[in-house]
Amino acid sequence: MLRSVTLSLLGAAALATTGLTQADEPLKVGMSGGYFPFTFVEQDVLQGFEVDVLEAVADEMGVEVKFVTANFSGLFGMLESGRIDTIANQITITEEREAKYRFTEPYVYDGAQVVVKRGNDSIQGVEDLRGKSVAVNLGSNYESLINELPYADEIDIRTYESNIEQDTALGRVDAFVMDRVSASQVIKEKPLPLQLAGQPFSQIRNALPFREDDAELRDRVDTALAALREDGTLSAISNRWFGNDITRP
């Protein structure tokens, strides 16, 4: 333990004089590890759609991939402070994020979806959320999607660090909003009593964000993604996890 403390302090001293990001450094990818089925852990094994995609990307680039799992709220801080190169956690391209980060081309096309407790038929879509309480993940784009609705001030928006599905199933909130694909997957495979409420209401595109000063790495990842799209790897990974292809618009 003390050795690792000393080592990383030494490392900090050494780094003050040298630069970062060599060509053959591993690709450091942050994810929450708690977002079924994109990134999740079962019996200590990290898996999911994002894991497979990023492993394929690194393979294509000829580098190692290193996954770092942290609470979602820590992920952008890690990206900012240079501890990871990018985030693979179904990150949606938004205006605010585009102003701050360089995104790859989208590799997931999906929709925002309202989900309610099973049997709650009073909510049939986003327009029924007036006067209701809605859970969204803290810092996610669904938070801003709800906030942008013309009647947003009539919605009781609750932001969560995690477990929005559970709180909806328990009836503490009337609904939660996340992407259609994982919502359907959770309903299909997990024991929570939930149901989709109506159709998806907004198209979302997911991509990998990189820091402004990391545009070169972004380009290399982009090239790899394009190759994987070309040779059908992306579609195959999507079919394996979702039974359909969410990597094309």
Added chain:
Amino acid sequence: MSVLDFDYMLGLLPVLLRYLPLTLEMAAAGMALALVLACLLAVIRVLAIPGLNAATVLFISFFRGTPLLVQLFLFYYGLPQVFSALTEINGITATILGLTLHFSAYMAESIRAAIVGVDRSQTEAALSIGMTNAQLMRRIVLPQATRVAVPTLMNYFIDMIKATSLAFTLGVTELMGATQKEAAGSFLYFEAFIMVAVLYWGIVELLAWLQRRLEARFNEAYQR
């Protein structure tokens, strides 16, 4: 859903046990470093060393006055934006440093109280029979102060073990982080969190038992 899934819980146990050493290592390293720092801070306060004393008061005030989570985020995500070399400090090290600084502020105060609590007449008596200051500290004050400080220091150690559960926000998957991820994958929250609660509880009970034995030893001299 209403019945506990015991098979899942049993399967979870070996997984969580794998993360127990990291949790204990971080707490133990934090405790060792915090003890050293706290003794230093306490001595500065007791002797009221000019200059250093004011700095110590400020240190204690800051680290007691702000939440541990704020301090961790400040060091891990905030400072590297100003000093880029600090990104090389990994999450485990940052957690240990955070625990050390945070808890040493509390521990310094309880060590100081224990030292000051030794009756002044004993100091006078020791000095009057010709003991040096060092002898006085080593043979009279510290043994008594240690006995008084042990229960509160143990309390801080117990607190520290539980505080390691914040490390997941810095990307360190320790006991609680592993549990959160498993629960998010299985959606079996009750089973997962019961399991981890029992684990923490077990460790703390073990420590409480050790503490009772330690206290009994220190109290031997006071039993007639």
